[in-house]
Amino acid sequence: MHIDRPDVVAEVTAAFHDYEKALVANDVGALDAWFWSSPDVTRFGIADRQTGAAQLHAWRAAQPPLPPGRRLLETRVTTFGTDFATVTTLFDYPGTADRPGRQSQTWVRLPEGWRIVHAHVSH
Numbered sequence: 001m002h003i004d005r006p007d008v009v010a011e012v013t014a015a016f017h018d019y020e021k022a023l024v025a026n027d028v029g030a031l032d033a034w035f036w037s038s039p040d041v042t043r044f045g046i047a048d049r050q051t052g053a054a055q056l057h058a059w060r061a062a063q064p065p066l067p068p069g070r071r072l073l074e075t076r077v078t079t080f081g082t083d084f085a086t087v088t089t090l091f092d093y094p095g096t097a098d099r100p101g102r103q104s105q106t107w108v109r110l111p112e113g114w115r116i117v118h119a120h121v122s123h
Helices: 006-025 028-034 053-062
Strands: 042-044 049-051 071-080 084-092 101-110 113-122
Touching: 006 028, 006 071, 006 084, 006 101, 006 113, 028 053, 049 053
Parallel strands: 042 113
Antiparallel strands: 042 049, 071 084, 084 101, 101 113
């Protein structure tokens, strides 16, 4: 198995950045599209949990936009072969004294393209 094949890292990095743009823009449709449309997709949030695409969509549609100025720190993309990857990052917002939040995602190349199959956000 080839770990961190440059072309696969580039694909996942581009997908992650597109996901991040949708997150910052609060584009619920685009965010839904980045997640696996399955009852088995899981997202653990800071004070919430969604299991399945329907729960995830309902939760996302009810969320207010993120505060302005979200900044990513120490983002790492690690790929395993050509169809599996993890992305980890820290994030913060200007003017907050809080420690950075943490975000991790598991990405899988499915027939429809790269999708997040599991996500975890915490502080």
